[in-house]
Every structure is written in C-alpha cells, then in structure tokens.
Amino acid sequence: MEILVFLTWLMLGLTLYVYVGYPVIVGLWARLWGQSIERADIVPKVTLIIAAYNEEVVIAEKIENSLQLDYPSEQLQIMVVADGSDDDTATIAQDYADKGVVTLFSPERRGKSAALNRGVKLASGDILIFSDANAYYYEDAIQKVVRNFTDPTVGGVSGKKTVRASEGSATETEGMYWKYESFIKKSESKSGSTAGVVGEMNAICKELYDDIPEDIINDDFYLALVVMGKGYRVLYEPEAVSWELPSLSVQDDNKRRRRMTAGRYQQMFMFSLWRSIGLANIFRVVSHKFFRLLLPFFMLGALVFNILVVAFPPRPMSLIVTLVLQLVAYDIALLGYFLERSGRKMKIPAAAYYVVNSNIASIRGLMRYLRDEQGVLWEKAQRVAQKN
DSSP states (O other): OHHHHHHHHHHHHHHHIIIIIHHHHHHHHHHHHOOOOOOOOOOOOEEEEEEOSSOTTTHHHHHHHHHTSSSOGGGEEEEEEOTTOOSSHHHHHHTTGGGTOEEEOOSSOOOHHHHHHHHHHTOOOSEEEEEETTOEEOTTHHHHHHGGGGSTTEEEEEEEEEEOOOTTSSHHHHHHHHHHHHHHHHHHHHHSOOSOOOTTSEEEEGGGOOOOOTTOSOHHHHHHHHHHHTTOEEEEEEEEEEEEOOBSSHHHHHHHHHHHHHHHHHHHTOHHHHTTSOHHHHHHHIIIIIHHHHHHHHHHHHHHHHHHHHHSSSOOHHHHHHHHHHHHHHHHHHHHHHHHHTTOOOHHHHHHHHHHHHHHHHHHHHHHHHTTOOOSOOOOOOBOOOOO
16 A cells, blocks of 8 residues: 555656646746856848648748748748659749749658758758748747857757637647747756757757758757757747647647657657767756656556555545546546537636647557657648638
C-alpha cells in the first residue's frame, strides 16, 4: 500500500510539474537571472523559404502576403520549394517569377527536410527564414525576427504562431494552447534559449545551417538543437507574428500532433544531437519537450494507482479527493467530446478534451514511431476554409 501511495503521488507530481511546475520554474528563472538581448533595426539579406507540397489552394495568397512584407525588397529573396507536388502549386508559384520569386520543383517527393536542404543551397540570404505555405505573416514580422541577430550570441529565432478565430473549428482550444506555449517560450528565451520553435516562422543564420538528415521528421526542432549545440542561443520573438486558420476539429489537429510526437521520440533517442547543448539547455529541452512525451503515462499511472489505493482500506482522505478530482476532470473532457460531436463548444470542457485528446494522440505518435510508420511524408491537418 505504501508503494501504491508513493507511486500515485509521484505520477500526480510529475503531471503537475510538466503542466505547472516547469512553467513556474522557468518563469522565475527568467525574472531573477534573465539574460539581456541586444537588438537593433538591421536589414541583412534574408531568404524566405516556403515549403509547399500540394498547396495550390493557398500558395498564391502566401506569396502575395510575402511580397507585401515591410522589408526592403532588394534584401528579401522569396523562394518556394514545391518538390513532389502533383497539383498546380509549382505552376502558380512560377507565375510570380517576374516579381523575383524563385520556384524550385522536382517531381520526386522526398520530404520536407530534403526540400529545405535543396532550397538552402540556392539561398542568397545571410539569414534563412523557413515558413509553411499556410502561415501568413504580419507586415513587420521579418523586421522583428532579424533585429535579434544583432546579438552575436543569437543563432536562431522563432516567431509567434497564432490561430485566427473561425466558427465551428478548434480555434479556441488551439488559441489557449499557443498562449500557454508563448509564456513558456518567452521565459525560456530570457533564461537562455527556448526549446520550442515553430515551422511557421523559424529563422537561422545560414552559416550555422547543417543539412537536415532526410529521415528527420521535425526539422524545426532539429535545427534548434543544432544551433544550441554550436553554442548559440535560440530565441522566441513574440512580436514576430504569423497566423493561420484553425483545424476543422480537435481530431483533425491530432494528425499534426501524432507526427510531431513521433518526431520528438525520434530526436529524444538521438543522444549525440542533444547531449552537447549544455546542461541548462538539456534541462529546458527535457522539461519542455521530452517530459511531455511521457505525460500520457504519468496521467494514466496517477489514475490507476489512485484507484488501487482507494480500493482497499485504509483509504487516505487526501487520495480519495485526488481520485474524485481526476474523475471529474475526465468527465469534463468527455463532455467536451460530446459537445464537439454535436457541433457545440464550451470553453472549459473544450480545453479539457483538448488536453486529454492531445495525450491520446501522443501515445499514437509513439506507436507510429515504434512501428516505424511515421516517415518524413505526412498527411496535413485539414484547415477551415478562408472567407474572402
């Protein structure tokens, strides 16, 4: 019984550490021992590389958005890499050649990492910014990103991802998640480097770029580890904002999460990649990224051990309370599931369902990784159609 009580508190404690404890710790770290960042309004040559596989629906709007960025046109090279596309993505992008847009196309589909490597080889910018085709930038986004490279300790910068509101989608829960993530990444940056970068706006000094192995699933996280491994900081710039339309449903968003989780497991076992990034960065990466992979097991363990503890006397009142709280939380998540199925949404049930379903997706991502089912070619989550 003592062992079961200990395991219950351990699993509950680890769950709370991931969701609450680590954000509090890194927040205090940033406030008490935060590092300064040197910034200035600089205009280095930038190459914006847009990975676009079968993106004929959005590629024209993405290019138009890129052409309207508030950055000197002579200092901005826009490149679309449409390798493997069997729709009109490449054709549409090539129509912008007279505006300086470079389009790369090969009929062979080898994955995003291979496409990025090919683009970098032809990039003329000193700063590379990688973007997805469905991620649109605010006009000053590039200016806000590159100002951080004034600091000689900075080798990588990631922008802020936002999700625009749309009725009948997973917008609200996605938005809550990214606000939570934004706080953590902002604190991590002030404490040294962030462990969280997004593929929607991921910048790196070209001289620090190493070809991404073609079997890498999460290219953005891989590049962040490479930069940290070379002794440079990776920052989160909350004023460099991109936006995208939300997933049609929480279930649809889980396609993305399963891929990301499989990629994270892949990199968790690449010890040679992350063990050289320094103890402080290892702490942040393990707490922010790798512990989240274990969250489903922490949560499941807390529930199972708690049930076993209260199944037999003596029954500690504190653990009866924790069991009731867990069951109530899962009931609220179940309510969120039924509400979404019926086309309705309530804030708290939707958030609870999002958390539980995300952890289920994490387990599925692990299964895909163990079965070697998650390759570099992946299925995109469906997004809400934009209304013009």
